[in-house]
Amino acid sequence: MKVSSKAQRCALSPMRKYHPYAVEAKAKGKKIYHLNIGQPDIATPPAYFEALRNFEQPVLAYAPSPGMPEMIDAVIKYYDGIGIEYDANDILITTGGSEALQMLMLSILDEGSEIIIPEPFYPNYSTFVNSAGGVIRPLTTTPEEGYNYANREKIETLINEKTRAIMFTNPGNPTGFVLSRDEMRMIADIAKEHNLYVIGDEVYREFVYGGEPLASIGEFDDIKENAVIIDSVSKRFSACGARIGTIITKNKELQQQLLKFCQARLSVATLDQVASAALYSVDADYFDAVRDEYRLRRDTCYKKLLEIPGVVCAEPKGAFYIMAKLPVDDADKFQLWLLTDFDDNGETVMFAPGGGFYATKGKGNNEIRIAYVLKQADLERAMDLLALGIKKYNETHK
Amino acid sequence: MKVSSKAQRCALSPMRKYHPYAVEAKAKGKKIYHLNIGQPDIATPPAYFEALRNFEQPVLAYAPSPGMPEMIDAVIKYYDGIGIEYDANDILITTGGSEALQMLMLSILDEGSEIIIPEPFYPNYSTFVNSAGGVIRPLTTTPEEGYNYANREKIETLINEKTRAIMFTNPGNPTGFVLSRDEMRMIADIAKEHNLYVIGDEVYREFVYGGEPLASIGEFDDIKENAVIIDSVSKRFSACGARIGTIITKNKELQQQLLKFCQARLSVATLDQVASAALYSVDADYFDAVRDEYRLRRDTCYKKLLEIPGVVCAEPKGAFYIMAKLPVDDADKFQLWLLTDFDDNGETVMFAPGGGFYATKGKGNNEIRIAYVLKQADLERAMDLLALGIKKYNETHK
Numbered sequence: 001m002k003v004s005s006k007a008q009r010c011a012l013s014p015m016r017k018y019h020p021y022a023v024e025a026k027a028k029g030k031k032i033y034h035l036n037i038g039q040p041d042i043a044t045p046p047a048y049f050e051a052l053r054n055f056e057q058p059v060l061a062y063a064p065s066p067g068m069p070e071m072i073d074a075v076i077k078y079y080d081g082i083g084i085e086y087d088a089n090d091i092l093i094t095t096g097g098s099e100a101l102q103m104l105m106l107s108i109l110d111e112g113s114e115i116i117i118p119e120p121f122y123p124n125y126s127t128f129v130n131s132a133g134g135v136i137r138p139l140t141t142t143p144e145e146g147y148n149y150a151n152r153e154k155i156e157t158l159i160n161e162k163t164r165a166i167m168f169t170n171p172g173n174p175t176g177f178v179l180s181r182d183e184m185r186m187i188a189d190i191a192k193e194h195n196l197y198v199i200g201d202e203v204y205r206e207f208v209y210g211g212e213p214l215a216s217i218g219e220f221d222d223i224k225e226n227a228v229i230i231d232s233v234s235k236r237f238s239a240c241g242a243r244i245g246t247i248i249t250k251n252k253e254l255q256q257q258l259l260k261f262c263q264a265r266l267s268v269a270t271l272d273q274v275a276s277a278a279l280y281s282v283d284a285d286y287f288d289a290v291r292d293e294y295r296l297r298r299d300t301c302y303k304k305l306l307e308i309p310g311v312v313c314a315e316p317k318g319a320f321y322i323m324a325k326l327p328v329d330d331a332d333k334f335q336l337w338l339l340t341d342f343d344d345n346g347e348t349v350m351f352a353p354g355g356g357f358y359a360t361k362g363k364g365n366n367e368i369r370i371a372y373v374l375k376q377a378d379l380e381r382a383m384d385l386l387a388l389g390i391k392k393y394n395e396t397h398k
Numbered sequence: 399m400k401v402s403s404k405a406q407r408c409a410l411s412p413m414r415k416y417h418p419y420a421v422e423a424k425a426k427g428k429k430i431y432h433l434n435i436g437q438p439d440i441a442t443p444p445a446y447f448e449a450l451r452n453f454e455q456p457v458l459a460y461a462p463s464p465g466m467p468e469m470i471d472a473v474i475k476y477y478d479g480i481g482i483e484y485d486a487n488d489i490l491i492t493t494g495g496s497e498a499l500q501m502l503m504l505s506i507l508d509e510g511s512e513i514i515i516p517e518p519f520y521p522n523y524s525t526f527v528n529s530a531g532g533v534i535r536p537l538t539t540t541p542e543e544g545y546n547y548a549n550r551e552k553i554e555t556l557i558n559e560k561t562r563a564i565m566f567t568n569p570g571n572p573t574g575f576v577l578s579r580d581e582m583r584m585i586a587d588i589a590k591e592h593n594l595y596v597i598g599d600e601v602y603r604e605f606v607y608g609g610e611p612l613a614s615i616g617e618f619d620d621i622k623e624n625a626v627i628i629d630s631v632s633k634r635f636s637a638c639g640a641r642i643g644t645i646i647t648k649n650k651e652l653q654q655q656l657l658k659f660c661q662a663r664l665s666v667a668t669l670d671q672v673a674s675a676a677l678y679s680v681d682a683d684y685f686d687a688v689r690d691e692y693r694l695r696r697d698t699c700y701k702k703l704l705e706i707p708g709v710v711c712a713e714p715k716g717a718f719y720i721m722a723k724l725p726v727d728d729a730d731k732f733q734l735w736l737l738t739d740f741d742d743n744g745e746t747v748m749f750a751p752g753g754g755f756y757a758t759k760g761k762g763n764n765e766i767r768i769a770y771v772l773k774q775a776d777l778e779r780a781m782d783l784l785a786l787g788i789k790k791y792n793e794t795h796k
Contacts, residue, residue: 001595001624002562004530007505007655016463016661043456052450052669058441060639065414095493095641098663102500106529107405111509127662131504132402133531164400197399226399241458241668243493257405263414264525265496269667270639271450 010127014356021339022350030343033382036350038173038320038371042238042290044279051278052271063267066259067093067246071273074280075231075246082205084218090250092258093268097203097232097245101128104228104247107257108197109134114162118149120323120357120364122173122201137163138359143325143367146314147175150183155190165197166190170215171204174357174369175323176298176316178208181215188217191226197254198223201230203245204319206287209295224250235320237279238290244268244276294320297372297379304383305370308390322370323354328393331355331368337397338389349385408525412754419737420748428741431780434748436571436718436769440636440688442677449676450669461665464657465491465644469671472678473629473644480603482616488648490656491666495601495630495643499526502626502645505655506595507532512560516547518721518755518762520571520599535561536757541723541765544712545573548581553588563595564588568613569602572755572767573721574696574714576606579613586615589624595652596621599628601643602717604685607693622648633718635677636688642666642674692718695770695777702781703768706788720768721752726791729753729766735795736787747783 015036022032066072071093079086094100101124109115111133117125119138129136137158141147149155155166166187171178179187191198200217208214217227232245249255298315301322305311310327328334331353338348354367370386372379413434420430464470470486477484492498499522507513509531515523517536527534535556539545547553553564564585569576577585589596598615606612615625630643647653696713699720703709708725726732729751736746752765768784770777 001593001649001652002506002508003651003655004504004506004508004511006508006531007658010655010658010662012658013463013661037460039459041457044458048458049453055447059439060442060446060637061437062435062638065411095497095667096663099493102663106402108400108402110400110402110404111531113402124662124664127658131530131659133404133509195399239458240460241665243665243667251399253401254399257401257408260405260408260410260525261529263411264408264522265494265500266522267639267641269493269641269670272667272670 006131006133009130011356014123015352018335018339018350021336025339025348029346031347033347033349033374033378033385035370035372035374035382036352038235038373039240040235040238040320040373041375042293044239045237045282045286047278047281048237048239048242048275051275055271055274060270063270063273065262065267067091067268068270068273068277070277071244074277078280079218082214082216084216086248089255090248092247092255092262093273094245094247095268096234096243097201097230098124100230100245100247101125102131103258103261104199104230105129105132105134106261107254108164112162113164114160115164116155116158116166118168119359120147120174120354120367122169123356125167126359136359140360140363143312143314143323147172147177147323149177150179150186152186152190155187159194163194163196165199167199167201169201169204171207171318173204173319174321174352176319176321178317179215184215184217185220188220188223192223196226197228198226199228199230203230203232203235206236206291207294207320208318209291209298210317218248228254233276233279237282239276239279242272242276244272294372296376298322300376300379301370301372301383304380304387308387320372322372323367324370325367326390328366328390329397331366334389334393337393342389342392344385344388347381347385349382349389351386404529404531407528409754412521413750416733416737416748419734423737423746427744429745431745431747431772431776431783433768433770433772433780434750436633436771437638438633438636438718438771439773440691442637443635443680443684445676445679446635446637446640446673449673453669453672458668461668461671463660463665465489465666466668466671466675468675469642472675476678477616480612480614482614484646487653488646490645490653490660491671492643492645493666494632494641495599495628496522498628498643498645499523499599500529501656501659502597502628503527503530503532504659505652506562510560511562512558513562514553514556514564516566517757518545518572518752518765520567521754523565524757534757538758538761541710541712541721545570545575545721547575548577548584550584550588553585557592557594561592561594563597565597565599567599567602569605569716571602571717572719572750574717574719576715577613582613582615583618586618586621590621594624595626596624597626597628601628601630601633604634604689605692605718606716607689607696608715616646626652631674631677635680637674637677640670640674642670692770694774696720698774698777699768699770699781702778702785706785718770720770721765722768723765724788726764726788727795729764732787732791735791740787740790742783742786745779745783747780747787749784
């Protein structure tokens, strides 16, 4: 029996590839601080669980394929609150942002179609693009330039007749880079001029630390047909396990293709939609409190990184990740060593090695992504372990 | 902007295509009996909702990508109960049987790969196969032969160097056809001889009405590497809105490809897994009671169909569908007419027109699928409306 070549082109998750070694280390009694997975520790708003408890229908039935009306309404109201007008025909509810991405790639990419994505990028993009037969054209950025990809010339160089879309995570995962409104406008212009989809994966929208207002690719009226927003309750409400996402576009032809995939998988989980709709009723100060908490963690992480000799890293403006270049030969080797050969008082640390965030072979090998999703004290200890680890690793690997 | 050619090859659901007309008819005060969607009316076991209420973690976190241990354990125990031994490495939990099918097709089909599926078949198979770049080679069956596809010669004629798999829903959707163990063995032999995957979509496994024991493609030890089972809690426990499915195979290479897709979409909804695991604790007599209820409905439906002059239909042995040939020129036209031009005391009926269940153009145009998921009295009324509708339609369409 054969497996498909497109599946073979996909890779296992770089965030999860050291999981077996972590299990082994834990079995030996080692404590591990996890900076490798973007799983927030913030409590999910109780509205979610209340809505579940209040559900009283005897039959847990399929929801409508495009999404439950109350969930779609919640999304419409939320966007209205940030000044963008959508109606129910513009919105499809999906099983997490992940399904939104999978359906979108299947709907816009043919065998050999290209999509421009700044690298380093969220590694699962590769699987969604590959499995749709497409190819990522990476727009390479560097730690030295703060991973800023808003460069018209660089973007336009990558466009050819196979290009279908430009896609970015904004605020950025793994980099924390945030587009200014002018930069977003410039990318919107490119999409318009070249007749490309412009896809904003904006699941971290609330997590910006410079006091700037929320920005969205949905704000530009003249690219309504080009713009697609990927959104989710996962990070916004610390409800990753709900698996409720959204795909938003005013492009009716695209909507029709997407709807086919929505119908084929019948529906998104009914109760998770009911409960996620309830999440949108939280007070606005919920976001302020969460943002303040993450800003503090960002500051801690960034400060501690700067104290490590040889680290290259710009201050991230959003999301809850820092990407940094470390003074080590190979971040993968270093991570493995941290799990198998290193400890300080029985403790060690995990991050996500950088190579998996790049499509260009050989890039990112001495970079890492840190997810600052731990409480303050744990985060400080984790960063100290990282600093100590780098020192010891370099002493033993000359 | 372009949409993908593979999306364009997909179709909207034949079960849902008359939905807008139904909405219109209802707005005019017409009552519609729905025989078009396989949404059971049986109550979901309370264990589901109890498990939700008992969940007390403050953060609704991602589940492990392959599935939550308690859900995987529930599946292992269930299969142990029907005499098939699996371990955790053989099982991946998915977002419904739908996601299982999508991931499986992406994992085994290349551009132009073929998969043999008896027609009429569950129409969403087309979307999953098309979106993976594959092609369905339909094994055509007819109402006159009771839609029996267990024909070695017919199957082997369809096999060529592009063939990757044979897939069937057993018990059958839309036909209600059930493979005997000997017939299943024969198909297993073909798969073995030709080195093909053999995929059993067995989500209706409990719904067999001839007193026969449950059969599964997983029973044959000599085709462990070939066999893949698609399963789900949706029909088994009347929990369609949970969206919890399973893909089961002992083929390690295939498992590794599937795991990539599981990791890319991060996780299946956490609470739905917790609650679905609890469903597997119901007493065995739950299945007996549900089976008895559906058998009664099957009998009603079948008897009423036979009373309509000109209907061709064999007694379905399983699932909760009947496929039948009607004495009308065109089942699509007939359905539309039932919604727009027909009523009896303000009531009408919906079914799924047969054409959408065939890959071969022109086939099934005077067939329909009935989902017998209504209470006895409603089902009788719905079938009477169908009989009356056929009579009146033919009087006015000569």
